[in-house]
Amino acid sequence: MFGDTIAAISTAWGNSGIAIVRLSGPDAWAIAQRQVRLQTGAPLKPRFARNAVLLDEAGEVIDHILVLPFRAPHSYTGEDLVELHCHGGSLAAQRCLELLISGGARMALPGEYTRRAFENGRLDLSQAEAxxxxxxxxxxxxxxxxxxxxxxxxxxxxxxxxxxxxxxxxxxxxxxxxxxxxxxxxxxxxxxxxxxxxxxxxxxxxxxxxxxxxLREGIRVAIVGRPNAGKSSLLNALLKESRAIVTAIPGTTRDVIEAVLTYRGIPLRLVDTAGITENYHDEVEAIGVERARAAMKEADVCVWVIDGSEPLHQEDVDRVHELADTPHLVVLNKADLPQQISEASLTALIPASTVISVSAAEGLRLDELKESLVGLVSGTGALDTGLxxxxxxxxxxxxxxxxxxxxxxxxxxxxxxxxxxxxxxxxxxxxxxxxxxxxxxxxxxxxxxxxxxxx
The missing domain is CATH 1.20.120.430 (tRNA modification GTPase MnmE domain 2)
Structure with missing residues (x-):
């Protein structure tokens, strides 16, 4: 289906043990053999690696390599294909690629090897995406x-x-x-x-x-709440590192902060936001509130954080009711301090919401919180049989x-x-x-x- 031969470096860029340069197409074998000299006189044989030297335009040795050829249709792409295994390092692999292109190949496009595998019937589209x-x-x-x-x-x-x-x-x-x-x-x-x-x-x-x-894309979690509820402290506790600045001054977080942790194999994309309030003090805080609201709309799950060491604000209850149609959890934070709100009393006020009492400062019940986050999105789905x-x-x-x-x-x-x-x-x-x-x-x-x- 494809009439030309493509070449590209298939390993990651930079210093490494080896670097693999791949040729695929009708002229793959011919181009490779013009650029290498085999260490023995026997011809190339499909699926057998051979020691060789890579030669530059003047016939000088650039690198000692392995040549691994495949014949169509028994290759990744379903075409004639040759892999040249150079020593690691960007220069040797780059020079090898340049020689192959000057020898008649062209630079491969992103994903073109797998596209050829799909077009040639080696993979269907679901396997190619996999x-x-x-x-x-x-x-x-x-x-x-x-x-x-x-x-x-x-x-x-x-x-x-x-x-x-x-x-x-x-x-x-x-x-x-x-x-x-x-x-x-x-x-x-x-x-x-x-x-x-x-x-x-x-x-x-x-x-x-x-x-x-x-499993692949993760769960986007917006950590939201009123100012100084402990949202940034919760982010830092979940990450076990200080990503957000934490002070006792309300409104410390002015912008959205994102970080990723993996729990049970699932990436949790945590988004710490500015405190949501109608009484902001300046334009910067107003922009932060606007971005927090946007993060709530874009999230797979919202975590509304309430400071359990203070009397309950009606605004917290109203905001949680607004989240009724959105997957969400309510976190009663600062459980290490004397509590003004109990988990039971808050659950009675918002029976449609799951309430978890945690301490970001002490790390209490954080695993339970992460388990609840995963359960909200995955439901009863068995992650160990996911496709x-x-x-x-x-x-x-x-x-x-x-x-x-x-x-x-x-x-x-x-x-x-x-x-x-x-x-x-x-x-x-x-x-x-x-x-x-x-x-x-x-x-x-x-x-x-x-x-x-x-x-």
Whole structure:
């Protein structure tokens, strides 16, 4: 499908033990052999590493390397491919790359090796996206989720549901095209039962994929509250380091401060904000309050912090009620000081909210707080069976579930099976887009453009 040969450094830039420069395309072997001299006279053999020296334009030795060739289709890209293993260090690898490009290759685009693997049928789109997630994984759990998808678990699960929808669609069409005395080929009750099974299968898969999204992208947590409630102290306690300035003066935090910690393999993206109040004293504080409100809207979870050592302010209760439709927790801070508010009394005032009494200063119940944060977003989803999935794939699954639900409603309303057939087709197309079956060049460019050069 691709007529040219590409080259790029596939290892990280900088000093290291080795650096790998990769060639892929129809002329990969020829270009590589022009730039190296093998240590023995035997020709290159696929999948066998050979000692060689890398030569410059004048035939002088630049580096002692290993040459590892692959023949199509048995390579990462499905094309002829050669890896040149140089000594680590930016200069040797860069000179190797320059020689390959001057020898007829061109510089690879970001993600082009994986794009070629996809185009040549070595990976489907879900597996290709898992490659990117594997590279960007920040925890062991995220790494395992990416590998499960790369091994084809998502592909197989989507494929099984797709095949069932295809079979259903075919049976519906038979009934529509060849009716016998107005009796459908598949009875409405049987069709509804099978669609319900499909919907449940999609819901189960969505739960696994949603867990994978959390493992990869993390949970954005906005720490909000009135001035001097101990928000910055809570951030520092969770991080176990001083990221935010803490003083007894209300309004110390004027801007948004972000930091990341990993708990149970999930990145918690903590956002410390300025105290929210209507009685700000200057323009800078007003801007800080505005940004705090924006952080609340962008967060996956809001943590409203209340100072338990002071009498309860009605403003705190009002703000918590405003968060009723947003995943949130209420933290009663400063439990190490004499308390003016008890956890029980506050829970009675805001029964729809989870209240946790903590001490940022003493580190009390912080693990319980982190567990609650994870539970709010992940629900009952099993993180140890999560599949790496992008937000795009999750939305396609939701679209498929919605289409099946629309079909079930049409059956329940006694409507014609032709409408159900259209819904089944819509669900199939959603699943096909997960695997890259429906080609969209703009989408493919967006996905592979996020990769690094060399992958």
């Amino acid at each position: 490659v990117g997630a594997l590279i960007q994984a920040r925890s062991n759990e995220a790494l395992r989720a990416a590998n499960r998808t790369l091994d084809g678990e998502l592909t197989r699960a989507v494929g099984e549901i797709y095949e069932e929808l295809t079979a259903l669609g075919a049976e519906i069409e038979v009934g529509l095209d060849f009716p016998e005395e107005d009796v459908p080929y598949i009875a409405d009750e049987s069709l509804a039962d099978r669609l319900e099974v499909v919907r449940q299968s999609l819901a189960d898969l969505l739960e696994r994929c949603s867990s994978g999204v959390i 790496n999935a992008s937000s795009r794939q999750v939305e396609e699954l939701r679209g498929a579930i919605a289409s099946v639900g629309t079909g079930l409603k049409a059956l329940g309303d006694g409507l014609d099976q032709a409408l159900v057939s259209g819904c089944v087709g819509d669900a199939r197309r959603s699943l096909s887009r997960i695997l890259g079956g429906d080609r969209d060049e703009d989408l493919l460019h967006e996905i592979f453009g996020r990769f690094c050069i060399g992958k």
